[in-house]
Amino acid sequence: MDNIDKKILKQLQSNSKQNIKEIASKVGLSVTPTYERVKKLEQAEIIKSYVALLDRDKIGKKFVAFCQITLLRHHKELIDDFKTHTIKFPEIMECHHISGNFDFLLKIVVNDITQYQKFINEKLSLLDCISTINSSFVMESVKDTTVFEL
Template sequence: MDIVDRKILMELQQNAKQNTKEIATKVGLTVTPTYERIKKLEQNGLVKKYVALLDRNLIGKHIIAYCQITLYKHQKELIDVFKKSILGLPEVMECHHVSGNFDFLIKVAVEDMNQFQEFINERLSVVEGISTIHSSFVMNSYKNTTVFPL
């Protein structure tokens, strides 16, 4: 990956809806080599997929919570059950296996506190192996990006 590839990746992160001609102009190439580089970046797995980022408030997801989850035993079978269960919960936007005082950190998006309570009581706390769940709620966001610095 050279400097031009990095520029292309930055452009795609900023606006994946740009056409190849627009990207080519910004990175200083013609259309064909730019197109070929983008295809190569996709084939090599650097570009996983293209998505639309939604305004969470306009779609009614007013509550964002981060839950720190500790399993009662750090055992492969329980970790596998937890991971499989989390994949089936659409409210969970992110799940990270972490080091430190807890085992997993998840990001949850719901409409309101009632929906969060239902999520915790009916869906998350019934997952086998969970010992504790500590939740923190986003009061305000000052930086929220999907762009990786290159």
């Protein structure tokens, strides 16, 4: 990946709806080599997908919580079971298996605290593999980006 590829990726991260001609003019290439580079980046899975980023507030998803999950034991079966279940919950936007004082960090996004409580009580806490759930609630998002520095 060279500097031109990085420029292309920067353009796509800022606005993936740009057409190839627009991107080409901004990175200093003609259309055909720009198109070929984008295709190579897609084939190499550097570009995983193209998405629309939604405004959480405007769609009613105003409540964000981070949950620290500790499993009962560190057995492969329990870890795999937890992963399998979390993938199925649409409220969980991110799930990270981490090192440190707990096993997983979840980012949960819902409408309000009542929906969060319902999610914890009726879904997450029912998983037999969980020992403890510690929650922290977002008061304000100072920075929330999807753009990588290249």
